Amino acid sequence: MIRLWFDPHELRAVGRTPDYRFSLANERTFLAWVRTGLALIAGGLAVAQFLPPLPVPRLRELLAIGLLLLGGAVAVRAVDRWARTERAIRLGEELPTSRFPAVLALLVGAGALLLVATVLIQSASTR
Amino acid sequence: MSHDPGLQPERTLLAWRRTVLAVAVVAVLTIRLALLRGGIGEWISVVAALGWLATTLASLRHATRRFHQPGTGGATLPLLAAATVGFAGLGAILILGTLG
Numbered sequence: 001m002i003r004l005w006f007d008p009h010e011l012r013a014v015g016r017t018p019d020y021r022f023s024l025a026n027e028r029t030f031l032a033w034v035r036t037g038l039a040l041i042a043g044g045l046a047v048a049q050f051l052p053p054l055p056v057p058r059l060r061e062l063l064a065i066g067l068l069l070l071g072g073a074v075a076v077r078a079v080d081r082w083a084r085t086e087r088a089i090r091l092g093e094e095l096p097t098s099r100f101p102a103v104l105a106l107l108v109g110a111g112a113l114l115l116v117a118t119v120l121i122q123s124a125s126t127r
Numbered sequence: 128m129s130h131d132p133g134l135q136p137e138r139t140l141l142a143w144r145r146t147v148l149a150v151a152v153v154a155v156l157t158i159r160l161a162l163l164r165g166g167i168g169e170w171i172s173v174v175a176a177l178g179w180l181a182t183t184l185a186s187l188r189h190a191t192r193r194f195h196q197p198g199t200g201g202a203t204l205p206l207l208a209a210a211t212v213g214f215a216g217l218g219a220i221l222i223l224g225t226l227g
Contacts, residue, residue, distance in 0.1 A: 011201070017198070020197035020198060021131065021133065021135045021197075023197065023198075024135045024136065024138075024139045024193075024197060025135065027139055027142075027193070027201070027204070028138060028139055028142045030204055031142045031143060031145070031146045032142070034146055034149075034207055034208060034211055035145065035146055035149045037208075037211050038146075038149040038150060038152070038153050038211055038214075039149065041153050041211065041214055041215045041218065042149075042152050042153050042156055044215070044218060045153065045156035045157060045160055045218050046156065048160060048218065048221070048222050049156070049159065049160050049163060058226060061222050061223075061225065061226055064218070064222050065219055065222055065223070068215040068218050068219050068222075069215070069219075071211070071215050072211065072212045072215035072216070075208045075211035075212055075215075076208060076212060078208055079204060079205050079208045082201075082204060086201075
């Protein structure tokens, strides 16, 4: 499957060329995932340079690196999804499903709640 | 190319442009962090800037060709993902460097 990432010609050896609009839609989905990855990476870079040091030593750096890793993983996954979907479209198969979007949404939601809690605790303790 | 009432070629072009903008944000944040670091950060900022330029040129070139010929090759896609991972990697190097 990894070969398919780098050799689009091999992708075209499989199945039949679909209506170009399906390929365009797949490409836009890929780009949306890449932007999601870039947003996570931007978040990590922002935590690293704009967040004041946290009470727990190195926690800020750990958080930043965690976001960078997640962003990178999302970008890699995006290529895999794009290749698998393109292949499924060409073969007329069911599109691949995934739980990852839901998992990511939960992670981001949990992170946001954690941030709210941190802000409230810090503002309460400085009063 | 016959007119597509769904305007998909136009939307795909815009999607590429939005992505290029997102890359710009990440590139600027990476370069800023690198320059703040100093030392090896100066080299990293050069790598980041060159990677940013290459990614932007490749993406816009692909997007324009895709707009006029929907069937064109998709080699730019893994390259874009690789550049994204590259920025994450540069950021990680910069941050780990401050931990030592």
